[in-house]
Amino acid sequence: MPPHSRIRHGLIDTRFGPVAAWLNRDGALIRLIFHPRLEQMAEHACRRDDEALAEVARQLAEYESGARRDFDLPLAPQGTPFQQQVWAALRRIPYGRTVSYGELAKALGHPDGARAIGRANATNPIALIVPCHRVLGADGSLTGYAGGLPLKAALLRFELERSEPPGLFSA
Numbered sequence: 521m522p523p524h525s526r527i528r529h530g531l532i533d534t535r536f537g538p539v540a541a542w543l544n545r546d547g548a549l550i551r552l553i554f555h556p557r558l559e560q561m562a563e564h565a566c567r568r569d570d571e572a573l574a575e576v577a578r579q580l581a582e583y584e585s586g587a588r589r590d591f592d593l594p595l596a597p598q599g600t601p602f603q604q605q606v607w608a609a610l611r612r613i614p615y616g617r618t619v620s621y622g623e624l625a626k627a628l629g630h631p632d633g634a635r636a637i638g639r640a641n642a643t644n645p646i647a648l649i650v651p652c653h654r655v656l657g658a659d660g661s662l663t664g665y666a667g668g669l670p671l672k673a674a675l676l677r678f679e680l681e682r683s684e685p686p687g688l689f690s691a
Contacts, residue, residue, distance in 0.1 A: 527566040530573030548596035554667040589615035606640035616683025
């Protein structure tokens with residue numbers, strides 16, 4: 521049985537556009553992309569099973585309604601140990617907040633590794649759920665995003681509008 525025969529995918533409509541998502545045979549999310557192109561779908565060809573993606577769709581709908589800020593889905597992105605470390609750090613960036621590539625590099629013990637962090641960020645296979653859109657350039661500018669800078673700006677604006685401003689005594 522070919523490896524792709526155990527992987528399932530589905531399409532989900534969101535306020536930010538169509539999303540394609542793939543689950544491994546254990547039901548863990550391995551890929552999520554906005555505005556999938558035909559070649560991306562062909563590259564990851566497998567059985568379509570929208571029902572298998574029901575929990576992903578539910579949590580995305582909760583995010584869109586403002587009821588969810590963190591996702592609770594089993595994830596299994598494929599990557600190097602360094603990429604895995606970066607993707608885990610991305611999941612710790614709070615909703616409605618941003619960090620620079622340099623700040624993330626320092627937090628991971630690689631003070632001169634902003635470019636390496638950027639490369640790992642760019643290869644994140646699970647958009648939004650692993651929130652690579654929350655990473656900005658050193659000057660606060662929007663920099664690369666696989667879904668395009670307008671989508672990155674829309675996601676950040678959406679989260680900012682629904683975030684409570686830090687209080688006087690917040691950490």
